Each structure stands twice: as structure tokens, then as C-alpha cells.
Amino acid sequence: MIEVVAEPGGGLVGAAATAALILVSGLCVLCSYRAVRGPTVPDRVVGLDAVATNVVAIAVLFALKTDRGLFVTVSLVLAIIGFLSTVAVAKFVTEGDVIERQE
Amino acid sequence: MVAVRALIVVALIAVGCFFLTVGTVGLLRFPNVYNRMHATSKPTTLGTAAVFLAGFAHFGPGGAGLPSLLGILFLFLTVPTGAHMISRAAQRTGIPFQDTVTWPGRPDVRTQGKSGVTPGFDVEDRGGDGEREKGSDRERGPRDRGRTSGRGGDGDGDSGA
Secondary structure, X not given: OHHHHHOOOOOHHHHHHHHXXXXXXXXXXXXXXXXXXXXXXXXXXXXXXXXXXXXXXXXXXXXXXXXXXXXHHHHHHHHHHHHHHHHHHHHHHHHOOOOOOOO | OHHHHHHHHHHHHHHHHHHHHHHHHHHXXXXXXXXXXXXXXXXHHHHHHHHHHHHHHHHOOOOOHHHHHHHHHHHHHHHHHHHHHHHHHHHHXXXXXXXXOEOOOOOOOEOOXXXXXXXOHHHHOXXXXXXXXXXXXXXXXXXXXXXXXXXXXXXXXXXXX
């Protein structure tokens, strides 16, 4: 708790961002339950997609907590990686290959 | 002014946390893949967009606020696309719908019960080429499982002709 007050983005926004970070991290754990115990493969993909979106929110909340705007860019990169991995896994499940050749 | 901005940021963070919690509860509690995808795509997008708006309200339009708005735009473009890809993959691997749900446009085709695959669906929608020669064992894992369960009824739809 002492570190929370001593952070640069302390005060009301820092405390709210810290509480939201703890909550969203717990939500990531709950989403990973669906990714581990999903009955089918698309269930796992949906769970991993939800984890990726939560991690994007975590990056923005970390930018709010530490008052560094660079981490918003980090969240953009994480969003791109999550989208690409979701599309790649969905195509791999369906087609058996990520990029299919037209022969 | 600073207090008003801090209050706006805290309220947007609270809204974002609420929607992310709703999305996670829906992901855990809904009974089907399609329902879970509905639960994760919409509320999670709204929650993350609210957190991005909190970032925009905190950093202002000069510095890191514009990447926040860009992130909102990017999420609204990519999350429905990803959900569409996953749902198409789920339908092609033969995961049945809910009990009375049919494919739109074909009201006679209906999935039956738990182990039923939709008859002739995955062959017909793949554009004509049924079997691929470069496929590994992993390619025809889930489809084969669904197909062997429905083989007794329709044996003619497999070759893709």
C-alpha cells in the first residue's frame, strides 16, 4: 500500500487503477479456466481471446497507474498480437494450415 | 479541473471493470461455444473501450490520448472479425447449435442432439474441394470425429462431389 501512494500517478486515479489491475488479473485467471477446461477447441480459442483482450485492458490500466503514456502503445501492440493469434488459430483449426496455397 | 478529470477517469475505469466482469461471467456460465463467444466479444470490447477512454481522459489529446482512440477503433474492427473466424471454425468442425437453432436460409437443416454433425454442411461450404492431399493428421482430427458419428445417415456427402 505504501508503494501505491508513492507512485507517480498516485492519488485517486492511481488507487482506482491499482484496484482495477487486481480485478482484471483475477478475471484473466477465470478466463484461463475456460481455456484449460474447455470442452472443445473453439472454447479454448474463445478463452484465449478473452485473456488477450483483458491483457490489453491491463496495459492501459498500467499506463494509468504509472502515468506513462508509452504503455498505451504497448496495449496497441498487444491488441494486434491477440487479433493475429486468434485468426491464425481459427484458420488452423478449420483448414489444418494457416496459409493455404492455391494449387 | 484536475479533480473533475480524476473523477471522470475513475468512473470510466469502474465502467470498464464492470463490463469485463460481465464478459468473464458470461464466458464461464454460458452453455455453448456460440453463446460464450457472444458473451466475450461484446461486453469485453465495451469494457476495454471504456478503459481506453479513461486513458484518453487522463493523458489528454496531446500525448498518449490519440493512441487510446486508435486502440478503440482497432478493437471495434478486430474483435468482431476474430469472433466471426472462431464461430466459422466451430461450425465447420461440427459443433452443434442449441436445440432449436437452425442455419439461416436453410430451415430444414438442423443439428440433432449432442453428437450430431450438420449433414453435408462442412463439405458443401468449403467451396467444392472436399479432401486435401497435404493435410496432416491434425487437420482431420475434430472433423473426422464428427463425421464418424454422423456416417450412418449420410454416406454420400463425404466425397464432396
